[in-house]
Structures are given as structure tokens and as C-alpha cells.
Amino acid sequence: MAKVTSLNVNGRKMTVDIDSSVSLLSVLRNDLDLTGSKYGCGEGQCGACTVLIDGVATRSCITQVGRVGGKQITTIEALEKDGKLHPLQEAFIAADAMQCAYCTSGMIMSASALLAKNAKPSRAEIITGMNGNICRCGTYERIVQAIQIASGQAKEVA
């Protein structure tokens, strides 16, 4: 079986020794101890495992690690820099856009990919862009507001 021996994760080269067919999510969580990306369904249906591959929001649970060997992988752990939260992370707190927060990493990663493509998405564009992510606690409205805050389109939230 083909092996993957190195990965570029969060700007660092990581040495691994993994069958190329293994899911990226499993490698991140079990081998690299980057547990911020979550398992929610293993089928690409819920978005809890979302990471960026060369800047594109990708479901790591259905991505074989062999396909991302030479690419830049960004996980939730990379967003906070020197103890300072990313504006999206700050906005999620400001909007109270979480309850159990198990979906939050995936939401923030999907939102960061959305804002990278579209700096000021409309409400409809946010809903379309985020529709692959499930928040079973139902905090969707607050997540929309958090994205609006992070993109400078809203300030206060009830």
C-alpha cells in the first residue's frame, strides 16, 4: 500500500508514516493530535471536520490523506496566532454562536473559506455557503450574525 510520509499542516512540515487511503481527519486527530477538527458523520454530510486544503474548504473525513500530500492543510488550530483569536473566532464569541460547540471548528473553517472568496457575503450567500455544515443545537442565526460581524457587516447581537 502506498504511504504518505510528510504533510504540510498549518505551515509546518509534519513527518508521518500513513497508508495513503486513510482519511485526513483520522491522521489529523489520531496521529498529529490536532483534535479541533471533529468527526460528526464520516460521510461529508455535516461539515464538523472541515479544514482548508490550499484555501478551499474540504471535508477531511472523506479526503484520503494520499491526495493532500503536497498541499497546504489548514486546521482550526492555526487560526489563533500568538494567543490572539482570529476575527471569526472573536465574532463567534461575540454572537454567542454556539451551544455544545462541537460544530464550531467546522463552522469557522467553512466561514473562513467563504470570506476568503467573498469578503462581504449577503445573508443569502452565507446561507448557501454554509448549508453543508450542521449545527444540531440550531444556532444558525447566530452563526450568520457572527459571519456578518467578522465581515464588518454587523456589530451588535441580541
Place this chain on the structure above:
Amino acid sequence: MIDEHNLIDEIEVERYELFDAPNYNFHFDRRDFIKAFGLGIVFIVPATRVLAQQRGQGESGRGGPNQNLPKDIEAWIHIDEKGEVTAFTGKVEVGQNTRTTLTQSVADELHVPVSSVHLVMGDTDLTPFDLGTFGSRSTPTMVPQLRKAAAAAREMLIAMAAEQLNVAPGDLRIVDARFLNHDKSKTLTLAEVAKGRKLVKVIPDNIAITQPKDWTIAGTSVTKVDAKSYVSGKHRYTFDVKRDGMLYGKIVRPAAFNASLVSVDTKAAAAIPGVTVVTDGNFIGVTAPDQQTTIRAANAIAVDWKSPGQVSNKELFDVLRKPATNQRGGGGEGGGGGSRPQGSMADGLAAADKKLEQTYTVQYIAHAPLEPRAAVAEWNGDKLTVWTGSQRPFGVRTELAEAFHIPEDKVRVIVPDTGSGYGGKHTGECAVEAARLAKAAGKPVKLTWTREEEFTWAYFRPAGVIDIKSGVKNDGTLTAWEFHNYNSGGAGIQIKYDIPNNDIRFHASDSPLKQGSYRGLAATANHFARESHIDELAQLVGIDPLEFRLRNIKDDRLRAVLQAAANKFGWKPTPRVPPATTSGGVLSRLGGPTNLPVSDRGVGIACGFEKGGYVATCAEIAIEPPSDKEDKTNRRVRIVRVVEAFECGAIVNPRHLHNQIEGSIVMAIGGALFESIQFDDGKILNPHFAQYRVPRFSDLPKIEIVLVDRKDIASAGAGETPIVGLAPAIGNAIFIATGIRLRSLPMVPRGLTA
């Protein structure tokens, strides 16, 4: 203030939420506290009478040999030498923000900043026994208990500080964790008072707690505790727990429910390097150093199961109408949520101008918590430690002790703040499985359920059938109300309508699927049936549904939320709509065959009461065209706008309450419109998010919340009751738009006319 003791007496623990009383409980004595917490001061809160009774009859064994400590302990608070405050409670955090609620309540009572209060939750070695986090009980029971502890601690600390400062206790107060005398000439910090102490104090029973009108930190929108660790991905859920030398586990599941093992061949799996195979009765599992190998090993096991023929959705409601043969599932006829009949149904129906009999049904639905069940089990000699996301850590401890025939004090269950539960994580099956694998492997084992396993091998919100027979006078006065709930449960079955003749019963059935608690439980089904039926009666006598309700409800709190929701919504009297009929498969309306117009809108209202919370919901829906893949005659229902008014006494955290209500409304959309477990012959047919649709961003209506704050009433929990009003409000709105009365949940799993 309404006394919380009376409130507890009033509220029956739902049958599906409480299984057996624990048969053994860990005990502490003073030395244990000193050993566990080190220097500082521990304040112990004895349990209230009612809670002690709920936990089981007679001698509980808690309290141990030291008779100076109370038998039942509800909570304790420790103040360490640095002045940091740690409160201990057996409650758990599953997204309902109880950690924040309790933290701010302690801070409020102790007059210290929120940041200096920490909560240890759901750890059976460190926290007092607790029945579980369910039934919206954390706020009404745990908040007052921790407040009592904090209030007593405050007074005792003031006495100690007064002694140190040589002033009268009456001259001292605590402001922001500092003791100050009248002119601030003498001050001490909390740390300076706690330093070098080794004290365990039992708080007096009669201590007064701060009333809501005097709250300073409680009653405000304190930010979610630990929010930063969540948004940065640092919080460790059970799924993220790691232990040295940890292996991964996988269970080989039976081919169907109730299947028995015919044969199993594990040779090929056992030959894989690093794999341990465990077979024990029907239990078949494997462990390996990595997850991929567990999957390979599980697939290599040849196994043959024999499954009995089993019920499918098609027969479900006929099955549920039959009385239970197994009494474990319920309290039997008239038991549980029912009540003694009042008046006479015969008289009530005789007095009516119009009578109505209708049947309503609800399908099984799944909790689908985004974090599926998971457990990490570790044996150290004869002591077992399990990390698992459960709403009943002490219940799981009992399950583990029973499964392995060991005393409960040899089992420690630790519940990391969990990726939601909604009543779906009361049981410890994953913990037991992980512990069985770890025992065989001789190393710590992590077992994480797949989404398919969570959909299949957990349990469901009970399905149910509800029959209602009623009578009403032409002036809108309700005269008779007969209500039979088969299987779904007794929660929310009681009426706030003033009906002199009523007979309300719950009937236990043999459920074909494993069923259990769920957010709001049967209150959703019972409110759906009742509030739909009330709407039908209002239509029957031609009275606006809001007016009809107000004419029959005397309860001021319920009237207040109804009026608050209606005002915010801009409720206008709805027309009398002729019911649609179907003839030869063609939907007829207004006297002739018709396709439903696409632009139609409808509004609906519903109200209810459960677990100390009062709710009223107004909804507007739109009838929309089908998707490209569907028949052109199909119509979709889109929820345009929801206004919900909610009152649960004094509000502890307005923003989090707002968030819980929004979340309840969104979750309710799934059960109202499209969520339904499909099953046949012992198998779940839709155990994936691709097949079991849950609400997504695109389902989001405009949501407006009206919070009714009653500072004169003790706070009730709010995580559940806001879910009950949506389904009937939507059903009633669909009727106004179309003339179609939908009496089954989910209402439109494939669209309105499919």
C-alpha cells in the same frame, strides 16, 4: 417567590428519563474532603428533602461513617488558598450552558468575579451524587443549592475575616472578592482569609439566598464560560481524550435488533498484528493500535446472526395501540402523566354544541447529537476509569459496576463537556463496550461510535398515537376533553384549558424500537395533538384561534405569553377555512379540484406549559414550488417567520436563554416537518445524515423571541419547553394556507402533496 420544593413535588420525573434508583453510592467523610482538595475551606450543601426522596427510599449509604456530615449531599464549594472558588456538581454541560448559569450564580452570591469561579462537573469521584442532567432540573434545583452554599460561605468568610481584622462582622462586606469595612480602611482578600485553613463546613439549612431583584451578575448576559477554548478547537470532548498506550476499539454489530449470534469466526481478524478480538455472548469487538486496523479486523470477522421477524413503520401505530406486556417501559394505564378524570365526559359531550374526535401520530425521531457516543476506558488494577459524554455520569457508573460485578467505588466516570445530548445520552452502552474491550486488551481503549451506530444503536424519542375526543359550545366554551396518549409519554399531557369534564390518560405500549428521553420528550407530541385539536375546534365554531384560547385559559402566565407572542407577531384574526378533501387522489379545495397556489401563506398559533416554562408560538408559512426532481404538483412548506414568547421565572442569562429558545425552534422544525426514523425488520433504513434530514441553514426562518422576565418567580429550566409550540403552530398555519389538516409528525417529509 414560588417555593422550589413545591415545584419539585409538582413535577413528575418522566418515565423515560428515570430507570432504576442507584443501589449504592460513594460516600465522603471530612478527611476525604481535605485529602481531595488540600488546604482552604470546603462548604457542603445538604440535599433537599424532595431530592433525597427521589434518589431512592430508605438508607442510601451516603454520608458514611462520619455522622456529622449530611447523608445526602447536593454540592460543595471549595475556596483555595489563592482565593479561587471551585464549585462541584454532578450536573454536566451538554451545550445548554449550565456551566455558565451555575458559575454566574455562585459569583453573584459570593460577590466575586465570574473569572474566579470554576466548576467541576460530572466526575463521579469528585462531585456529589446526582441523578442526571435532564428534565430541565439544573436551574431550578442546582442553582438554589449552589447559591445556598455560596451565601453561607460568604457569611462564614465574613465572620472569619472580621476576626482577622478585629472588626465586627456587620462592618464587613465582600466587593469583587475583597472584604471591606465601612470606610475601606481595613481590607482583606479572599485568599488571605482562606490561607492555611483546613476546614469543612456544612452550610445551615435556613440560609437565605439573594432574590432576583437584587442580582448583579446573575440576570446578565455573561459570556459562555470556556468560549475561547471552543472557538479555538482546544476543548477536549470525549472524542478527543487520549491516554498513554491507548488502543482503538470497534464493535461488530448484529445484523438486526434482537438478533442472536449463530456463529462467529474470528481467526482471520485475530491473525492481524496488534489486534485483540473479544467475544462474550453476543458481544463481539476488536482492539488495535490504530482505527484503520480496527475496521479491517472487524470486517475480517465472519459472523452469522439470526433475527426474528420485526415490526416496520407500516404496522407501528397498530402495535402501539396494544397494551404493554412489559411494564418496564411505562407506568401502565392511567399511570404516569395522566390524572384522575374530572367531571363526566358524558355530561361534557351532552352540553356541547359541536363534538370532535381525531387521532394524531408521531414517528420515532433521533437526537443525532453531533458528537456521537464515545468512551475511553482505562483499568488500573481493579479500578476502572471511563471518560464518556453522558447526561447521567452516576447512572453510567452503576451500569459499569453492574456489567463488571464490581463495587461502584471502583468505578470513576468523568464527563468532559459534551457535544450535545438533547436527552439522548442517558445511557452508558458505549462506556460498557469500551471498558469490556479495555479489560481484554489490558490497555486503555477509545471507542467512538460512527454516525450510523449512533443512529441505530442509541435510542429514539418515542413514537406515539394520541386520540382526542372533545366537545365545545358555539360560544367557544370547551365542555369535554378526553385524551389518550399511547406510548409517547406523559410529559406535557396536562391541560391549562379550563375544561370541567376531562379524562387524560397515558397508556404504555411495547415499543418496537429502543426509546428514551428527548428534549421536551412527549410534551412535543402532546402539545402538537392538543394545540392542533384546539385549532380544529376554533375552526368548527368559527372563532379566531387566539381568541378561542384566551376564552378558555385562566392561567395568567400562559395568557401573558400568548398575548406577548401575538402582539409581537401582529396577530390578526384568521378566516374560517373550508377543509380540503381528497377524492380519487386529487386534492380538492373550495369545492373543486385544484393545485395549491404557490404563493399561499398561512399563520398559526399554539401555546403550552411544561417544566415550569410557559410558551406561545406564532408562525407564518409559505407554500412553495417543488424542487426540480419532484413532481410538479408537489408543494413545499417553508417556514417564513416564527415569533415565540417564553417565560420561565427570573431570567438568569438573557442571551443564553435567547439562544436556547432559538435552538429549540430550529430543532423543532426537523421533528415538525421532516424527521422520521424509517425501520423495517429490525433495521434502521435511514441511519445517515444524507437520508435522515436535520434542519440546516436553509431551513432557518426569521425568528423573533420575546423574553418575559418574572423576577418574582423562581427560575425554571429553559432547555426543553421552548421546543413544544412550533409543530402545532406550523400545522395550524398550513391549515389556514391550504385547508389541509396534518395530524402526523413529521407533517411534510416529502412535501405537502407528495
